[in-house]
Amino acid sequence: MRIGILTGGGDCPGLNAAIRGITRAALDQYGSTVVGFHDGWRGLLTDSHREMSGGQRLDRILPRGGTILGTARVNPERLRAGLGDIRATLERNRIDALIPIGGEGTLKAARWLSDEGVPVVGVPKTIDNDIGGTDYTFGFDTAVSIATDAMDRLHTTAESHRRVMLVEVMGRHTGWIALRSGIATGAHIITIPEDPFDIDEICGLIRARFGRGDRHVIGVIAEGSVPRAGSGMALRDGGVDEYGHEIFTGVAAQMAPLIERDAGVEVRTTVLGYIQRGGTPSSYDRVLASRLGAHAARAVHDGAFGTMAAVRGTRMTLTPLADAVCELKTVPLELYREARIFFG
Numbered sequence: 001m002r003i004g005i006l007t008g009g010g011d012c013p014g015l016n017a018a019i020r021g022i023t024r025a026a027l028d029q030y031g032s033t034v035v036g037f038h039d040g041w042r043g044l045l046t047d048s049h050r051e052m053s054g055g056q057r058l059d060r061i062l063p064r065g066g067t068i069l070g071t072a073r074v075n076p077e078r079l080r081a082g083l084g085d086i087r088a089t090l091e092r093n094r095i096d097a098l099i100p101i102g103g104e105g106t107l108k109a110a111r112w113l114s115d116e117g118v119p120v121v122g123v124p125k126t127i128d129n130d131i132g133g134t135d136y137t138f139g140f141d142t143a144v145s146i147a148t149d150a151m152d153r154l155h156t157t158a159e160s161h162r163r164v165m166l167v168e169v170m171g172r173h174t175g176w177i178a179l180r181s182g183i184a185t186g187a188h189i190i191t192i193p194e195d196p197f198d199i200d201e202i203c204g205l206i207r208a209r210f211g212r213g214d215r216h217v218i219g220v221i222a223e224g225s226v227p228r229a230g231s232g233m234a235l236r237d238g239g240v241d242e243y244g245h246e247i248f249t250g251v252a253a254q255m256a257p258l259i260e261r262d263a264g265v266e267v268r269t270t271v272l273g274y275i276q277r278g279g280t281p282s283s284y285d286r287v288l289a290s291r292l293g294a295h296a297a298r299a300v301h302d303g304a305f306g307t308m309a310a311v312r313g314t315r316m317t318l319t320p321l322a323d324a325v326c327e328l329k330t331v332p333l334e335l336y337r338e339a340r341i342f343f344g
């Protein structure tokens with residue numbers, strides 16, 4: 001077989017391990033060849049690609065962050081309008097099956113291509129861990145470790161200065177990174193997009209902590225957090241970018257002056273940003289990405305198209321793409337309530 005692969009959406013640690021997993025399995029186990037398309041779906045629209053070869057060169061990419069194929073976002077309408085170009089690229093390169101590695105956006109496009117008759121098997125990736133049909137996505141474990149390390153450091157400086165430290169972490173639609181890193185570091189407040197926050201409640205909690213003699217507060221704020229309607233705070237509207245994503249206006253920075261005024265304490269804001277996505281993957285993410293990649297290679301050779309490689313417990317499985325993209329995997333509210341035990 002000739003298998004096309006691509007990495008789409010935001011990069012994350014483990015993409016290279018997944019590329020290696022697919023390529024090593026396809027080449028060594030099935031004698032197939034692999035063609036890597038550059039910069040996500042853009043590489044299929046413009047036919048920009050490279051032939052992948054196995055051996056030592058691929059072994060060295062296992063621990064490397066980012067993606068050797070490059071990634072990009074393409075306006076979904078432009079992608080749909082380019083179906084003819086995509087088909088032409090696949091035919092010109094004699095591609096028998098496509099393995100897109102991506103988040104919920106890339107996998108929606110994969111599902112659409114599958115519905116159009118293209119043989120597709122997806123591989124889930126994202127630091128946000130918000131893809132349905134799989135217990136975990138690679139990138140998440142590394143991002144949580146980076147956020148945990150950062151917050152451990154912020155505790156000591158906040159305590160020294162008697163400050164509130166708001167730490168904004170990634171999580172566009174879901175609070176998985178905020179929840180996991182917040183619990184791990186003993187954060188006093190965690191806000192997640194799934195449960196709009198009440199700024200008065202947060203201020204009350206901060207006043208109570210300082211009132212009983214505590215010297216600092218760490219608040220972990222998922223970037224997609226929103227204030228509860230009618231709760232005395234409204235976020236600035238940033239509109240939507242050309243790819244259809246909401247443009248964030250900095251929720252933590254907008255909370256800070258309200259807390260300073262109400263609680264009469266100094267507030268500092270740290271936005272962890274792209275640090276969470278860069279650099280070498282954790283051992284967990286390397287293993288998960290390698291296994292998902294090899295499993296996807298196996299699935300295309302079995303003809304199991306229209307599916308996504310997934311992990312359930314410790315087992316590799318296949319989930320129908322339609323099930324994987326029908327809804328985001330959000331943080332269950334009972335899990336968030338469990339975390340609230342440690343607030344304050």
Ligand SMILES: Nc1ncnc2c1ncn2[C@@H]1O[C@H](COP(=O)(O)OP(=O)(O)O)[C@@H](O)[C@H]1O
Binds near residue numbers: 073108
């Ligand atoms: N509903 C959709 N239909 C077709 N293509 C889509 C759709 N949603 C996203 N895409 C394509 O997938 C790309 C990656 O999606 P995005 O959400 O940016 O990243 P991720 O795959 O990491 O979630 C988009 O830039 C777009 O080209």
Ligand SMILES: O=P(O)(O)OC[C@H]1O[C@](O)(COP(=O)(O)O)[C@@H](O)[C@@H]1O
Binds near residue numbers: 009011
């Ligand atoms: O790279 P961009 O376009 O600034 O996107 C940032 C977004 O990408 C992410 O890092 C990961 O999201 P995806 O995996 O869905 O691409 C989000 O946490 C963040 O909101």
Ligand SMILES: [Mg+2]
Binds near residue numbers: 009103104105106
């Ligand atoms: Mg996305």
